[in-house]
Amino acid sequence: MRRRASLVLLALAVFCAAMAPTLRWYAFPRLAKIPANQYQDTVLEARPATLLNYSTLRAEKVDKITIIQTLKGNVEESRRIERDAGRDVVVWDALAYVTGPDGKMVSKVPERYIFDAHTQDPVHATGESVDGDPVRREGIEFKFPFLTEKRDYQYFDAQTRTSAPIHYKGTRTFRGMEVYYFEQTIPWTKVPMPKTMPVKGITPKILADSGLTRWYTTKRMFWVEPVTGAPVNGEEIHKEELRNAKALMGQDTLTVFAGHVKMREDYLRSVGEMVSSNRLMVLMLVSYIPWSLTVLALALLALALWLEARSRRPEPEPPAAPAPVSAPL
Numbered sequence: 442m443r444r445r446a447s448l449v450l451l452a453l454a455v456f457c458a459a460m461a462p463t464l465r466w467y468a469f470p471r472l473a474k475i476p477a478n479q480y481q482d483t484v485l486e487a488r489p490a491t492l493l494n495y496s497t498l499r500a501e502k503v504d505k506i507t508i509i510q511t512l513k514g515n516v517e518e519s520r521r522i523e524r525d526a527g528r529d530v531v532v533w534d535a536l537a538y539v540t541g542p543d544g545k546m547v548s549k550v551p552e553r554y555i556f557d558a559h560t561q562d563p564v565h566a567t568g569e570s571v572d573g574d575p576v577r578r579e580g581i582e583f584k585f586p587f588l589t590e591k592r593d594y595q596y597f598d599a600q601t602r603t604s605a606p607i608h609y610k611g612t613r614t615f616r617g618m619e620v621y622y623f624e625q626t627i628p629w630t631k632v633p634m635p636k637t638m639p640v641k642g643i644t645p646k647i648l649a650d651s652g653l654t655r656w657y658t659t660k661r662m663f664w665v666e667p668v669t670g671a672p673v674n675g676e677e678i679h680k681e682e683l684r685n686a687k688a689l690m691g692q693d694t695l696t697v698f699a700g701h702v703k704m705r706e707d708y709l710r711s712v713g714e715m716v717s718s719n720r721l722m723v724l725m726l727v728s729y730i731p732w733s734l735t736v737l738a739l740a741l742l743a744l745a746l747w748l749e750a751r752s753r754r755p756e757p758e759p760p761a762a763p764a765p766v767s768a769p770l
Contacts (some may be wrong), residue, residue: 448750457643457738461731469726473587474558475531477519483510487679487700492541495640500736502695506547507617509538512583515553523553523564527556533569533583537599539698546700548635552599556584561586561670563597571599574638579604585663585670587723589621598626600632600657607661615664615673616713625661632657652685655697668723674709677702682684 461520490506493499535552550572555564563569563578570576581594596607607625614620634645634655648655657680664674681697704712 447745447748450580450748451740454738454741457741460572460627460735464734465731470559472726473583473723474529475556475561476514476530476770477516477558478514479512479529479531479533480514481512483712484508484705485510485702485708486705487683487702489696490700492547493695493697494682495643500699503542506700506702507540511536511538518555518568521755522564523726526564526566528564529640530564530566531556531558534641535583539592541646546637547639548595549637550599550635552565554578556581558757560589571602572600574603576634584670585623585665587668587670589665589667589670591621593700594623596623596661598625598627600659601627601630604632606740607663613664616709618666618673618713618717620673621666621667623663627657627659627661629658631693633713648683655683656684666716668720668727669716671712671719673713673716674704678703683694689700729757 443663485508486531487508490503490507491500492506493505494501499744512533512535512665515532515534519530522530522532528612533552533554535554536549537552538549539547541547551570552572553568553570555566556562558565561581562586563580563582565577569578571717578597580597582599585594591609591612593606595604597604603675605625605627610622610624612619613622632655634648634653638644638647638648659680662676663672665672676702680699683695683697684693686695687693
């Protein structure tokens, strides 16, 4: 019985030892993915800020500028692209909607971001665009990969339609959570005019025909929870200018927008709560369950060896029967 029990325990130990790396290196890359139907909105503010008043054609100080960033999963497009790509694909229809202190629209820039649901690598397909212009992304945007590494990544900038390195700057603590801090600086670059302008009758073509050019620079900062790859905080020191504007506006360079953009407090809290819950699910696959199975396998192996050793121990010989004693005659 002891030998049979030891063999059963040994088989269980081998099963647990095999399942530990299988979960980590086979199941995790296939199970951890961004859902195709995800919806998320984030509100950011610049307080105070500088904004161009199109009625006076002067840059003015304002109390705040609000940016509403929306990411909406397009399930139908994901399924269509998956049929050709042969892998799990997520399509995000994104919109950056900027309003002034009076709540009126300043600009809105739509995007379609297509990427691998597991790795966050871009997937190039029809519809990949920024503000209606076809683009071909290299690197990541919005989200970092699961199990983010301490290294630089290529990050796509929607304004310039190009990718540039976003640099790992160290590990920090943000609201009790260990995060990786990344930073990217885009130098002054000539960028396209938004297709939707805040003043009726003014189009990008009219501005381009007048000789105006739009220039942009930003310092982009992310605090990324490394297990999920989700930013728990994001900021930008952002500035836009119109140049060659002297003939139309009386001066050569005119600030369109300048400010330090930060996530609003209530969204910081909600994003932190969402990331914490998702982090636990990822850790179950990459750490908690594999290590538990490894420890269990070692314990079962030790118990099996102990039972096997006991089964081979020789049984003690029974004591010899005492010699019969003859009764005296």
